[in-house]
Amino acid sequence: MSLASSSAVSPPTPHERVASSLARQGMMNHLGVQLVSATVGRVELSLPYGDKVTQQQGGFHGGAIGALADIAGGYAALTVAPEGMEVVTIEYKINFLNSLQGGQIHAIGQVTKAGKRVIVCSAEVVHIASDGQQTPCAVMQQTLTAVPQTY
Template identity: 65%
Template sequence: MTPTDLPLQRVQTSFERQGLMRHWGAQVERVEPGLCVLSLPYSDKVTQQQAGFHGGAMGALADIAAGYAGLTQAPAGMEVVTVEYKINFLASCQGGKLLATGRVVKAGKRVIVASAEVLHVADDGRETACAVLQQTLMAVPKTY
């Protein structure tokens, strides 16, 4: 096993190539086989007109967290791409940060089904569920 075969290293290497996540200040918090947790701090880069986290930012974070959970289950030398996802927004939140926890529901031979929960963590530590996502992923050859 090489270092890039380890789930955290595999995810971190791919994550660092994502300009959007770098621009927004997102970070990888935790990676295990079938699981990935990402964080996104509140800033004016990720808000909508009423100063809450933008749904697009929540959707992107959830998609990527679930996708990286799926990547930990994909064969060596492969990446994953999202085929589709469905998201439900549960609450609008300001300040603090978002935590997206992606989990593999089922890793099949051709597709991987994953889900993600997005929690808002306020500056005082209070947590609020703000979105849930389900997605389908497909493994594709890694091209970098």
């Protein structure tokens, strides 16, 4: 075995890459966002219900729902971005469908198309009640671009 081949470091898996970046997200950590899964082009995140994420009527706040959708789509984009790059959102459009209480919300972000300059993603957010019942909360489409990683 040559010295070069024994010292080669394999690139991180999509799950490792997303988990490492998510750990640096102050807002997501503050809200309690958890990584459920990450594969090439697809990321699922969860956010438990709590007083940090509610609006005045007690349901999940639209800002929390939108942030979770944005980050799920963004991390789906990260899984297809070149190594050494991060991604930032250029824009997104979200439709809110429901705001429910209790349980948790899950966002599933998926890459629709990865181009040379922009990555288009979508995300679906669902509420999962304590009895397992799932209700759609939001759908989002976003455009992102890769930027050099600065850390």
